[in-house]
Amino acid sequence: MQFRETELVYFSATGTTRKIIETIGSVLPGRKNAHNLLLKPIKDDFPITADRLTVAAIPVYNGRLPDYCTQSLIHLKGNDTPAIAVVVYGNREYDDALLELKTILEKNGFFVVGAAAFVARHSIFPQVATDRPDTNDLALVRDFTRKCTEKLDSLSAPEEFVPFEVKGNFPYKEAKPVPMKPSSGEDCNLCGTCAQICPVGAISVTETETRTDEGLCISCGACINACPSESRQYRGADYEKFKGKFIERFSRRKEPELFF
Template sequence: MQSSEIELVYFSATGTTRKIIQTIGKTLPIPKNDRNLLLNPIRNDISMAADHLTVVAMPVYNGRLPDYCTQSLMHLKGNGTPAIAVVVYGNREYDDALLELKTLLEKNGFIVLGAAAFIARHSIFPQVATDRPDENDLALVKDFTNRCIEKLTSSSTVSDFKPFEVKGNFPYKEARSVPMKPSSGEDCNVCGTCAQICPVHAITVSDTKTQTDENLCISCGACITACPSESRQYRGEDYEKFKGKFIERFSRRKEPEWFL
């Protein structure tokens, strides 16, 4: 079975999920369409042709897919379309996120031929998995991609794919908002870059300061990555207290896992 085009669909607030899916894309020698949900969420149904291999890569927030992402993915429709499901997590655990992504895609008409969980720098505590994905990770990303290609090309139709299971549990763990939210410091120059990049419009800018609506903020870290003055950060006594415990508990290196 051959694919005429590749659809790369991802959400990457801090750039690490993008690095992984772009590595997948470079390993696939077929024309690709790039869909970055951070910049362009899907608000209306999009139908993927049966010969458009669709790669979906999502971050893991507290063991689940971000609701912001699932709202877009619900509009992504397959027509017996082969798909690769990827989640990226910060070295703690991916819990039910990969199962959630695989199940969502299958319910929407995709045939998932491979699924994987890769590790990247933690978005809230960047001292954990600081340099990941590293060269070893990216080599495994390529290996996984090549195995998916082999599985796809050795099959006549998607009906030849054998069902497989991934880690995760039904019902999914409760989706909880991350209590820590980034804010601007005294060195903020009120340029408005953070407000422009925020996918949920949680940041407002006045003449003298920026303000974050913590009820809207999903703690994705896009504003921190984009801030030209590096003023946007996670801060505060509770953050510093929890940071030490998190680093101590989750710094031991974990390795990617995949399922075919």
């Protein structure tokens, strides 16, 4: 089966998932159409024909896909359309997220030719997997992509495709919000950059302070990544206490897992 162009659908609050999907895109032939869900979520049904490949790359939050992302993914509508499913996690565990992504795509008319869980710098504890994806990771991303295209090239019709399983459990683990939320420090200059980038509108800026609605915040870290003064951070006694335990427990290097 041949495809004439590729839809690259991704959410990347801190830039690591974008790095992975851009590496995938660099291997794929033809035209690439990028859909950055951080900047523009998909709110209406988006049909994708069988002659276009779809790559979905989503970060893992607490072992699941962020609900913010699934609200866009459910609008992707395939018609025997080939897809590649990728999740990106911070070296702890991806739990049920890859199975969740693959299942969403399959229910919406896609057949997934390859799936992978890649490791990137942890968004809350950046001391874990600090330099990832590294050179070895990106080489594996490229090799994975080539194998997916070779597999697709070997098919003459979707009916020839043999489904495969990925790691994960159903029912999925309970989706719990991340308890730690970023905030602005005393050096905040009230520029409003964090409020502009926040995908869920959880941040507001007044003449005297920056406020975060912790009920809305999804702890994606986009505000931290965008803050020009580096004022926006995770902070507080509870964060510092948990940070040491997390770093000690999850610093041992994990390798990407690939499924075909």
